[in-house]
Amino acid sequence: MRGRVNAGLIAGAVLVGIVVLAALVSFVWTPHDPTLVDAANKLREPGGGYLLGADKFGRDTFSQLMVGARTTLYVGIVAVGIAALIGTPLGMIAGMTPRGWLSELIMRVNDLVFAFPALLLAVMLGAVYGAGTLTAMIAIGVATVPAFARVARAATMQVMVTDYILAARAAGRRRAAIAVRHVLPNIGSMLIVQASVSFAIAILAEAALSFLGFGTRPPIPSWGRMLQESQELLFSTPRLALWPGLAIALAVLGFNLLGDGLRDYLDPKLRRIRAER
Amino acid sequence: MRRIGTWIAVGGLLLATAACGGGGGSNGGSNGGQAAKSASLAVGFVAEPANLDFTSTEGAAIPQALLVNVYEGLVKLDQDGKIQPLLAEKWDVSADRKTYTFTLRKGVTFTNGAPFTADDVIFSLDRVKKDWQLKIKAQLDVVDKVEKEDESTVIVTLKHPSNGFLYSMATRLGAMFSRTGVADLANKPVGTGPYQLGSWKRGDSILLNANPKYWGAKPKLSAVTLKYFKDATAMNNALLTSGIDVISAVQAPESLQQFADPNRFQTVEGTTNGEVVLSLNNGRPPFNDKKVRQAVRYAIDHKALLDTAWAGRGQLIGSMVPPTDPWYEDRTGDYPFNAAKAKELLGGKTYNVKMRIPNLPYAVASAQVVKSQLAQVGITADIEPLEFPARWLDVVFKQGDYDMSIINHVEPRDMGIFADKSYYFRYDNPEYGKLLAAADAGTEQEQIDDLKKAAKLLSDDAAADWLFLFPNLIVAKKGVTGLPKNGIAEAFDFTALAKQ
Numbered sequence: 001m002r003g004r005v006n007a008g009l010i011a012g013a014v015l016v017g018i019v020v021l022a023a024l025v026s027f028v029w030t031p032h033d034p035t036l037v038d039a040a041n042k043l044r045e046p047g048g049g050y051l052l053g054a055d056k057f058g059r060d061t062f063s064q065l066m067v068g069a070r071t072t073l074y075v076g077i078v079a080v081g082i083a084a085l086i087g088t089p090l091g092m093i094a095g096m097t098p099r100g101w102l103s104e105l106i107m108r109v110n111d112l113v114f115a116f117p118a119l120l121l122a123v124m125l126g127a128v129y130g131a132g133t134l135t136a137m138i139a140i141g142v143a144t145v146p147a148f149a150r151v152a153r154a155a156t157m158q159v160m161v162t163d164y165i166l167a168a169r170a171a172g173r174r175r176a177a178i179a180v181r182h183v184l185p186n187i188g189s190m191l192i193v194q195a196s197v198s199f200a201i202a203i204l205a206e207a208a209l210s211f212l213g214f215g216t217r218p219p220i221p222s223w224g225r226m227l228q229e230s231q232e233l234l235f236s237t238p239r240l241a242l243w244p245g246l247a248i249a250l251a252v253l254g255f256n257l258l259g260d261g262l263r264d265y266l267d268p269k270l271r272r273i274r275a276e277r
Numbered sequence: 278m279r280r281i282g283t284w285i286a287v288g289g290l291l292l293a294t295a296a297c298g299g300g301g302g303s304n305g306g307s308n309g310g311q312a313a314k315s316a317s318l319a320v321g322f323v324a325e326p327a328n329l330d331f332t333s334t335e336g337a338a339i340p341q342a343l344l345v346n347v348y349e350g351l352v353k354l355d356q357d358g359k360i361q362p363l364l365a366e367k368w369d370v371s372a373d374r375k376t377y378t379f380t381l382r383k384g385v386t387f388t389n390g391a392p393f394t395a396d397d398v399i400f401s402l403d404r405v406k407k408d409w410q411l412k413i414k415a416q417l418d419v420v421d422k423v424e425k426e427d428e429s430t431v432i433v434t435l436k437h438p439s440n441g442f443l444y445s446m447a448t449r450l451g452a453m454f455s456r457t458g459v460a461d462l463a464n465k466p467v468g469t470g471p472y473q474l475g476s477w478k479r480g481d482s483i484l485l486n487a488n489p490k491y492w493g494a495k496p497k498l499s500a501v502t503l504k505y506f507k508d509a510t511a512m513n514n515a516l517l518t519s520g521i522d523v524i525s526a527v528q529a530p531e532s533l534q535q536f537a538d539p540n541r542f543q544t545v546e547g548t549t550n551g552e553v554v555l556s557l558n559n560g561r562p563p564f565n566d567k568k569v570r571q572a573v574r575y576a577i578d579h580k581a582l583l584d585t586a587w588a589g590r591g592q593l594i595g596s597m598v599p600p601t602d603p604w605y606e607d608r609t610g611d612y613p614f615n616a617a618k619a620k621e622l623l624g625g626k627t628y629n630v631k632m633r634i635p636n637l638p639y640a641v642a643s644a645q646v647v648k649s650q651l652a653q654v655g656i657t658a659d660i661e662p663l664e665f666p667a668r669w670l671d672v673v674f675k676q677g678d679y680d681m682s683i684i685n686h687v688e689p690r691d692m693g694i695f696a697d698k699s700y701y702f703r704y705d706n707p708e709y710g711k712l713l714a715a716a717d718a719g720t721e722q723e724q725i726d727d728l729k730k731a732a733k734l735l736s737d738d739a740a741a742d743w744l745f746l747f748p749n750l751i752v753a754k755k756g757v758t759g760l761p762k763n764g765i766a767e768a769f770d771f772t773a774l775a776k777q
Contacts (some may be wrong), residue, residue, distance in 0.1 A: 035645070037646045037650065039584050056585055217662065219644075232509060235535050236531070236534055
């Protein structure tokens with residue numbers, strides 16, 4: 001029996017669910033082709049099949065938002081995936097040998113990467129290898145590695161002093177087996193929380209990079225680039241900036257609420273407190 | 278004519294640091310360190326130069342800032358594209374049109390103190406041949422020899438009569454350098470112009486101060502700041518908040534209504550020499566096939582493109598000639614928008630092409646329209662914005678590693694770039710080169726006739742597609758005068774600029 005479901009968790013799940021749903025549906029259906037330029041529909045007002053109107057290229061804003069959700073999730077999943085796959089093992093190794101030289105090395109390199117701004121890394125990679133979704137994702141992912149490593153290390157150190165680990169060691173289990181069998185399952189909940197928070201950060205970073213022209217390539221819809229393209233029309237057609245801005249804000253809010261909610265839901269200490277009540 | 282141009286129109290923003298109000302006319306006094314004028318302006322541009330040496334570095338940003346303002350030639354272009362005297366008081370052309378005798382202005386000095394003499398003319402023209410590294414230097418290959426008759430008379434002998442020679446002399450190729458002033462051109466330009474380099478804050482701005490020892494009418498401003506913006510909105514905001522006085526070339530035409538208030542702003546709209554070209558790599562598949570190139574031209578609805586990508590500002594052209602040149606003909610009817618015809622030319626085949634564009638506003642906007650329209654006929658263009666100028670120049674312009682690109686070729690009279698088969702278009706049609714050579718050597722009328730034919734040939738061959746002619750769109754604060762209506766020279770001329 002786990003903790004009680006709280007309001008934040010529900011709200012977060014709903015917001016994230018909407019984004020996921022929009023992204024999935026966009027694979028099979030959008031109201032209009034999101035990249036089709038149509039001069040006749042330039043800056044079309046909302047209505048008549050164009051739920052949120054059209055941009056200066058005559059592209060349907062709603063369709064773009066739907067496909068943009070895809071880009072957002074794609075970037076988030078890959079970036080967080082990179083970070084988790086690299087950061088978690090590193091953190092676990094450091095946590096299981098807290099006084100070893102390897103642990104020191106890992107954590108100091110971590111600090112080094114942590115000190116380097118993700119956006120700057122992305123801009124640099126973009127300049128060298130060409131801007132694109134992939135370089136943006138890698139940069140965001142690499143910059144998020146330290147966050148995972150730290151969380152994994154702290155959690156691992158807590159787990160390592162428990163009785164069942166002691167028992168496993170006494171029984172002669174090898175370290176790798178202990179890590180996979182006992183440590184990973186017990187730090188999983190914290191990693192999930194970290195993942196949802198990192199996801200929100202990745203969404204923001206992608207939007208920022210696309211806004212700067214270092215992210216998703218045109219004309220693939222991206223919320224960040226929609227914002228950028230609406231800049232010059234901010235005074236005449238503010239709705240073009242409103243919708244993608246709102247989408248970014250709600251998606252980030254959703255993932256943050258989800259992260260908070262999951263933490264409360266999964267944290268064993270909080271669970272105990274609740275049970276005592 | 279071969280120029281590279283590629284830069285983008287420049288936006289000028291001038292920031293008035295407003296020293297004081299007086300400003301008035303040119304009261305000729307050159308009182309030592311400071312010019313007598315009081316006002317200063319900041320002009321905003323995009324695409325900051327990588328260095329200040331236009332003899333070794335391609336791109337239009339450098340001559341735009343420095344030509345006429347810092348460097349002067351023997352002649353210059355006026356607002357109508359006519360050639361006017363500058364450092365040469367006058368010139369005589371021999372009957373066979375092969376010998377030009379320039380009479381130089383006396384009492385002209387460079388900003389390093391050296392006097393300007395016939396030897397400097399010889400030095401400068403020799404340097405084009407020996408030291409310049411630009412492709413366009415081939416324009417002066419026609420010069421056979423340069424001799425001095427006396428300190429202020431220079432005789433230039435051509436290999437054959439050339440209509441383009443004097444025109445080239447009005448471009449950066451004709452800029453006059455001091456024999457003792459070329460040690461560090463990348464950082465310290467030395468010219469005879471009304472302005473001299475004050476300081477250069479890399480990544481931000483270039484300050485030009487009035488040259489107190491200028492030989493001609495003193496500029497009405499004591500200083501001009503060229504401020505560089507990567508971002509159209511940042512440039513707009515700078516003008517709105519009085520951070521600058523002039524946007525030299527509007528980069529976000531949809532935003533013009535922000536400046537609609539006539540009590541605060543004025544808008545100048547004219548034409549440029551900037552052909553926004555959809556470059557096709559004629560040297561490799563699929564665009565080595567004329568039919569595929571023609572299909573591209575039929576597939577693009579140019580009117581729709583201009584309306585969406587650039588708010589309908591600009592003009593449709595159809596070949597490499599701007600309307601301000603005497604041999605302009607409306608070639609927009611050669612390939613009227615016809616998707617069915619395009620599909621027919623492609624014969625049911627589909628193509629995947631690399632569209633490598635500079636990360637400049639007009640290119641990114643146009644590329645999305647082009648992609649969408651080409652998709653209708655079965656050509657999938659993968660848009661890849663490259664950082665401009667460095668990356669784009671390297672990958673597309675130098676290495677020619679692209680299928681399709683979009684760039685504004687801003688240089689005046691640049692039809693010749695298509696005659697050079699090593700140019701990044703990789704267009705190779707000897708017939709075209711012959712027409713250009715005949716035009717250059719012929720009489721004025723023959724020149725016009727031949728260049729009309731050349732422009733038609735280019736269009737028929739679909740050597741590229743011409744998306745639109747870039748508009749000269751300037752927004753300035755009310756009270757700024759002397760703004761050029763048409764941007765048809767390489768330089769953004771600050772000499773007439775003033776502030777009331």
